[in-house]
Amino acid sequence: MSALARLWAIALNTFREATRNRVLYVLVVFAALLMAFSVVLGELSLHEQTRVIKDLGLAGISGVGLVIALFLGVNLLSKELDRKTVFFVIPKPLHRHEFLAGKFVGLAVTLALLVAVMAATLAVVLALEGGLHDIALVRAEVLVLFELWLVVAVALLFSSFSSPYLSAMFTASLWVVGRNSGELRAFAEGKLSDTPIGALLSGVAAVLPDFHAFYVSGGMLGDATPVSIHGSFIGWGYVAQAGLYGAAYGGACLVIAALLFARRDFT
Amino acid sequence: MSVLSVEALRKTFVRGLARRRTEALRGVSFAVEPGEIFGFLGPNGAGKTTTIKILMGLIFASSGTARLFGTEVGRREAKQRLGYLPENPYFYDYLTVVELLDMVGRLHGLPAAQRRQRASALIEEVGLGHAAGRPLRSYSKGMLQRAGLAQALIGDPELVVLDEPMSGLDPIGRKEVRDIIVSLRRRGKTVFFSTHILSDATLLCDRVAILVRGELRDTGPLGQLLSPAIDGVEVLYTADDELGARIAAGPGQHERTSEGRVARVADLAAANAVAKAVLEGGGTLLSLAPHRQSLEELFVQEAAAPGRGAEAGS
Numbered sequence: 001m002s003a004l005a006r007l008w009a010i011a012l013n014t015f016r017e018a019t020r021n022r023v024l025y026v027l028v029v030f031a032a033l034l035m036a037f038s039v040v041l042g043e044l045s046l047h048e049q050t051r052v053i054k055d056l057g058l059a060g061i062s063g064v065g066l067v068i069a070l071f072l073g074v075n076l077l078s079k080e081l082d083r084k085t086v087f088f089v090i091p092k093p094l095h096r097h098e099f100l101a102g103k104f105v106g107l108a109v110t111l112a113l114l115v116a117v118m119a120a121t122l123a124v125v126l127a128l129e130g131g132l133h134d135i136a137l138v139r140a141e142v143l144v145l146f147e148l149w150l151v152v153a154v155a156l157l158f159s160s161f162s163s164p165y166l167s168a169m170f171t172a173s174l175w176v177v178g179r180n181s182g183e184l185r186a187f188a189e190g191k192l193s194d195t196p197i198g199a200l201l202s203g204v205a206a207v208l209p210d211f212h213a214f215y216v217s218g219g220m221l222g223d224a225t226p227v228s229i230h231g232s233f234i235g236w237g238y239v240a241q242a243g244l245y246g247a248a249y250g251g252a253c254l255v256i257a258a259l260l261f262a263r264r265d266f267t
Numbered sequence: 268m269s270v271l272s273v274e275a276l277r278k279t280f281v282r283g284l285a286r287r288r289t290e291a292l293r294g295v296s297f298a299v300e301p302g303e304i305f306g307f308l309g310p311n312g313a314g315k316t317t318t319i320k321i322l323m324g325l326i327f328a329s330s331g332t333a334r335l336f337g338t339e340v341g342r343r344e345a346k347q348r349l350g351y352l353p354e355n356p357y358f359y360d361y362l363t364v365v366e367l368l369d370m371v372g373r374l375h376g377l378p379a380a381q382r383r384q385r386a387s388a389l390i391e392e393v394g395l396g397h398a399a400g401r402p403l404r405s406y407s408k409g410m411l412q413r414a415g416l417a418q419a420l421i422g423d424p425e426l427v428v429l430d431e432p433m434s435g436l437d438p439i440g441r442k443e444v445r446d447i448i449v450s451l452r453r454r455g456k457t458v459f460f461s462t463h464i465l466s467d468a469t470l471l472c473d474r475v476a477i478l479v480r481g482e483l484r485d486t487g488p489l490g491q492l493l494s495p496a497i498d499g500v501e502v503l504y505t506a507d508d509e510l511g512a513r514i515a516a517g518p519g520q521h522e523r524t525s526e527g528r529v530a531r532v533a534d535l536a537a538a539n540a541v542a543k544a545v546l547e548g549g550g551t552l553l554s555l556a557p558h559r560q561s562l563e564e565l566f567v568q569e570a571a572a573p574g575r576g577a578e579a580g581s
Binding site (some may be wrong): 005008010012013016017020033083084085086087088090091092093094095106263265266267 | 344361
C-alpha cells in the first residue's frame with residue numbers, strides 16, 4: 001500500500017473532524033453576513049457598491065479563513081495529545097511523518113473547500129448587485145488560500161513542540177509581522193541601512209514568512225507598481241511565484257515539525 | 268522466533284524544570300511465543316503501560332531493546348501485523364464505529380470491499396450492531412472498549428496487544444472479552460494483554476510475567492509459578508454440638524458458618540482425621556478442599572517483596 005493512501009486515510013479523518021465542528025459553520029455564516037452587510041455599506045457609497053462588496057468580501061474570506069486556519073492549525077496535534085487519540089493512531093501501520101502530513105493535507109483540503117464556498121457566496125452577492133466576480137478576484141482568492149495553507153504549516157510547526165495557546169500566539173505574531181514585511185524591509189533599507197539594527201531587521205524579514213506576498217491588493221509590488229483587484233492586478237505568474245514561495249516555506253516548516261514529532265514521547 | 272521480545276529494557280522519565288528523574292522500567296526482559304496468551308501482570312504503577320507504549324512505538328526506551336516479529340519496534344512492517352487496544356481507549360468521538368473501522372482498515376491497506384465486509388463482521392462479533400450508526404461520543408465505556416477491540420482486529424493481526432482490556436467492563440462484558448481472546452487463540456493469534464484482574468489471567472493465560480515497581484519478578488506458565496505444595500486443607504461438615512466440640516478440641520482452626528462447621532488444618536493427614544471423626548460420630552462430611560497457592564497470593568507476595576524503592580511509571 002502506498003504512503004499516499006495512508007496519508008489520505010489521515011487526511012480524510014482530519015477533514016471529517018473539521019467539517020463536523022460547529023464553530024466552522026458559525027464562522028462561515030459570519031463571513032456570509034459580512035458580505036451581506038457589504039451590500040448595505042455599498043448602498044451608502046456613491047456608485048461604488050461593487051467595489052465595497054469586493055473589498056469587504058475579500059477581507060471577510062481572508063479574515064474568517066485566517067481565524068479558522070489558526071484555530072484548527074494549532075489544535076491539529078494538541079487535540080490528538082489532549083484527547084489521547086494519538087495512543088490509538090501511532091501504533092497503526094503508518095510512519096509518524098505520514099500522520100503529520102495527513103493532518104496537514106486534511107486541513108488544507110478543508111480550507112480549500114471553505115474558501116471556495118465563501119468565494120461562491122461572494123460571487124452570488126456580486127451578481128445580485130450587478131457586479132462580476134472577475135478573474136482578478138479569483139487570483140486574489142487563490143492567494144488567500146495559499147496564505148492560509150502557510151499559516152497552517154507554521155501553526156503545525158509550533159504545535160509540534162508547544163501548547164496550543166503558545167502556538168496560536170507565536171503563529172498570530174508571525175502573521176502580523178509577516179503581513180508587514182514590506183514596512184520591515186523599508187525600515188531596514190531606508191533610515192536604518194548600514195546600522196546593526198537595519199541588518200538585524202533585514203535578517204528577520206528574510207527569515208520570517210512573507211505573508212504580505214499573498215495579500216497584494218492595494219499594495220505595491222517590488223517595482224513600485226500599485227496593484228488592486230479593481231484595476232491593474234497581478235497575473236497568474238505572480239500567483240505561481242507566491243505559491244512556490246509558500247510551498248517551499250511551508251514545506252520547510254512541515255519537515256522541521258516532522259523531525260521534532262519523530263522523536264517525541266507520547267506519555 | 269519470538270513474536271515479541273524485550274531485553275534489558277529501561278525507561279527513565281525526566282520531568283519538570285527540576286529535571287526530576289523517575290525510573291519506570293529497570294532492565295525488563297521477556298519474550299512472547301507464537302500462538303500463546305501471555306498475561307502481563309502487575310499492580311497499578313508497575314510499568315506495564317510504559318512497556319506496552321515502548322512496544323507500540325509511542326515512547327522510546329532509555330536503553331535495552333524491544334522487538335516485534337524480530338524487527339525493531341516502531342517499524343511499519345511490524346505494525347502491519349499488529350492490533351492494539353490502548354488502556355481506556357480514546358477514539359475520534361465524532362466518528363461512527365463504521366467510520367472508525369474504515370479508517371483503520373485504510374491504514375492497514377485493505378481494499379474497500381474487504382474493509383466493509385470485515386467491519387460489519389467485527390461489529391456483530393463485539394455486539395455493537397445496534398449502535399453502528401451512532402457517533403462514538405454517545406457510547407458507554409463498555410461499548411468503547413468493544414469498538415476498541417474491533418479496530419484492533421480489523422487488520423487480521425498475528426499479534427494482538429491489549430492494555431487492560433477488561434477495565435471498566437461489567438461481568439458480562441468481561442466474559443465477552445474473554446471469549447474473544449480465547450477465540451483469537453483458536454484462530455492461531457498471539458495475545459499479549461496486561462491486567463491487574465488476576466481471575467482473568469488465571470482463566471486465560473498460558474504464561475504470565477509479573478512486573479513490580481519496574482522490575483520483572485517472575486515469568487512462566489502459571490502452573491510453574493504457583494507452588495504445587497498444599498499449604499492447608501479446609502474440611503466442611505455438619506455435626507451436633509457434642510461432636511462439633513470434640514472435633515474443635517483437636518488441632519487446627521475451627522468455626523461455624525452458615526453452611527456448616529469448618530475445620531482448617533495443616534495437611535491431608537489431619538484433614539483425614541477430622542473426616543474420620545465426623546463420619547464415625549454420625550456427622551455429615553460436606554467437602555474437603557486442599558488449598559494451594561493462588562495467583563493472587565503469588566502476586567501479593569511478589570508485590571510485597573522489597574524492591575529498590577523508586578517510584579515506577581504506570
